[in-house]
Structure formats: C-alpha cells, structure tokens
Amino acid sequence: MKRILVPVDFSEFSENALEVAAQLATNFKAELVLLHMLGLSEAIFTKNEAQEFMEAQYYMKLAKKRFNEFLGKPFMKGIKVAEIVQNYKDFQEINNIVKEQEIDLVVMGSHGNSGLTGLFVGSNTEKVIRTCTAPVLVIKKRNKDFSIKKAVYASDFEVEHVEVFNKAMKFFSLLNVEVHNVYVNRPNQYFKSSEEINAQIALFMGVAHHGQAHQKDSVQILNDYSIEEGIYSYARKIDADIIALPTQGRKGLAHFFKGSVGEDIANNAELPVITFKL
Template sequence: MEKIIVPVDFSEHSEHALNTAAKLAKRYQSELLVLHMLEMPEMVLTSSGKEQNEKAGFLLRLTEQKIEKLLKKPFLLNLKVTPIIKHFKMFSEVNDVAIKNSAELIVMGTQGASGFKEMFIGSNTERVIRYAEIPVLAVKNRVVDIQFGVVAFACDFSEACIPAYLKAVKLFEKMGSKIYPVYVNLPNDNFKSSIEIENKVAEFFMKAFGNLDRMDDVHYISDYSVKEGVLNFANKIGADLIALPTRGRKGFAHFFEGSIGEDVANHATLPVMTFKI
C-alpha cells in the first residue's frame, strides 16, 4: 500500500481517521496524502474582483495554518505526509484526487448513529463512498489495533458481488487478514433453504475462482434483519473489521434491500471498509 489518502475537516472524527491511517502507513511504509476540501462561503463567492481574491487568499492561508498544526501531531512523526488543499465543489473530487495520486485506500471518519439521528447517511463519508473507485475505510473512533486479523465480509453471493469480493481478497491477503464471508438468511419471502444457499455460494466461488476451496470459510446466519445478522456475526467471531460491497454512486444500496449497508455502517462499533462492485 504505497499511498493512503485521508480527507480531513479538522474535526475530532477526521483526526481519528488520520490517526488510523498513520498506523497503517507505518505498518506498510505508505505515504499519507492529507486532503482538505476547502469550501468557499457564499460571501466570498458573491464578492467581486480584488475583494474576492483577498477573501479567498485569507481562507487559504488559514487552512494552510490549520493543516500545518495538524501535521505536527506526534502520531505523524517520521511519516511521509503530503498536504493537499482542493477547492470544494463536490465530494466526487476525493476520488479524482485519489486516482490522480495512485492512492490505494481512502480513510475517513464518521459519526455514525447518534440517538435517533443517522449522522452517517448523507454525510461526506457516504458521498465519498458513492464515487470511490478504491476501498474506503470508515472509522468512528480511534482504532487501537490496525492488524485487522479477522474480517467479516457481508455478501449475498450474487454474481454482481464477485468483483468487490476479489478486491477484498487481494487487499486482505496482503494484510495477512482472514476473511469470513457471511450470508444472512432472513425469514418470510427472503428465506432460503440450506441447499439453496449452498448452491448459490458454490456457483459464486466457481465463477470467482474456478474452485470451491473457500467454501469452508463461509458462515450462514439466520436473523430478522441483515444488519443485525452482520453485526451479531462480527461480534461472534471477534471480527476486527466489517467489509461490504457497494455499487458506487448508489451508496450502500447494493445487494441489500433498502439501506441495510448504511445501517451496518451507522451502528457498527467496528471499522467498516467498502469495496466498489
């Protein structure tokens, strides 16, 4: 992992993300690209000529000072860190910066769920995930252990999920992680028999690898919702990370009906990594 990009807004949550990214960078000798998307206030945009330039210049210098202060954090010591400031237009630009700089991972902080308010949905992190061509690691808190030895990969074993699963396998094998794919069997109309699920999984692996060598790693969980099934499974196996496929611009609405993926990311205390289908 040569380069890791970390969008920051100078909040506590983005600092958690930067801290996590720094640990990953130290482990893999990666370069950190610290990105701030500078949003110009309406008062600046509506100014004219010289006044607009002066106000924009002031905001840019203020942002540079904040980044300079942030990069003095002890956990960044002895790391190669490159600050990047981009004028904010839309958060698809984070993916553009990542691709231009050949970054292999985006690390972002998220507030997750708070009471009755789903802070993650519609957040900047969710917007980045919609457009990201590379994996996105979303963290709520300061991650103590970045070994990610045990990974729960939520999947419905449809053919559409094969590209995301192959990306996950490639990355986690480099990290020395053990992946446990999980299928959540639901009641009522979504219920499938054991034979139906096993046939679906077998077809998935034959198309993905041409063999059934990974069948023994798959777990089948029965629960009332995919979200609860994934979270309960992750807790049961002592997972360090939850991984999910995503259809890119449709956010987490992939193989799950509704926004189950968003629910998982909102309510998981573990870090969540997404892979675009």
C-alpha cells in the same frame, strides 16, 4: 499499498482517521495524502476579484496553519505526507483526487452513533463511498493500536459481485487478515432454502476461483430477522475487528444491502467499516 488519502476537516473525527492512516502508512511504508476541502460559499465568488482573492488567501493560510498543527502529532513522525487544499462543491469530487493521485485506500473519520445517521444515505461519507473507486475505511473512534486480524465480509454472493469480492480478498491478503464470509438468510421475500443458498455460493466461488475450491472461502450462513443484526451479532461472536461491505456506485450498496441496512450496520457497530466498490 503506496498512497492513502485522508480527507480532513481538523476535527477530532478526522484526527482519529489520520491516526489509523498513519499506522497503516508506517506498516506499508506508504505516503499519506491529506485533503482539506475549503467548501467556500458561492457568495465569495460573486464579489469582485480583489475581495475574492483576499478571502481565498485567508482561508488557504488558515488551512495551512491547521495542517501544520495536525502534522505535529506524535503519531505522524517519520511519515511522508502530501497536502492538498482545494475548494470543492461536492464530496463526490474526492474520487478525482483518488484517480489523479493513484490512491490505494481512503480513510475517513465519522461521528459516533448519532453522527453516523445516513452514513450510506445522503451524507458526505456516503457520497464518497458511492463514487470512490478505492476502498473506503470509515473510522468511528480513536484507535491507538489499530490492527485487523479478523474481518466479516457480508455479501449476497451473486455472481455479478465476484469482482468486488476478489478486490476485497486481495486487500485483506495484504494485511494477512482472517476473513469470515457471511450470508444472512431472512424470513421475508429474500428467504432461500439451504439448497438454493449452497448452490448459489458454490457457483459464486467457482467463478471467483475459476473452478478451484478454496476452503478459506467457505461462507457462514446466518439466519436472522435482518441483515444488519445478523452481521453485527456474528462480528461480536468471533470478535471481529472490521466489517466489510460491497458497493455498487450510484446505486448505493449492493442489492443485498438495499434500504437502510448500511446505515443500521454503521449505527450499531462500533467497529470500523470498509467498503469496496464494484
């Protein structure tokens, strides 16, 4: 891991994300790229050029001042940092920075339970998650001693999601994380028999590892009324540090997480959530 992007708005929530990103940067000797999106209104750009220039300069200087305050935090000591201040109309444009700067991970802060309403449905965070080609780590609260020892990776284990599974496992391998794979079986139209589930998982793992079985990739089959409750309950049971989910770009979360599942997981879980795009 060489470069970590942290979108900042200088709020308490982006400071929480920055502190976690700083710890990761220290561990991996990585560089932090801090992005502040001015979000200037169209009204500014309908003025004459002189006014436009003066106002843009004002906002740029203000952002620079606030960057200096952020970078003065004790946890930022000794970390290499690059700053980007640009005007963006849409959070989806963050992926342009991800590609241009060759970003390996995006770390974003988010509000508490109420602020996470719509994390995967219509919010700025959701827009980043849907379009970002790098993994996106969402931090909900301050974590001065951030570490990931146990992760819950939830999936439907359809063969089409092998690529994102391997991407997630590679990431966790870098951090030496113990990964618990889970499948949630529900009493509705998605219900499958034990034989069907086991056959599906066996096929998935066979494709993922070219026919070579891996004991560490065993899958815990959970029975619950909803995916989110199944995942969250299991995460609490094993004292997990993070919940990991696959995404499918513009279609949102993978088929397994259609509807408001992603939102509910984020709203109920105080744990960090990391997503991997297919």
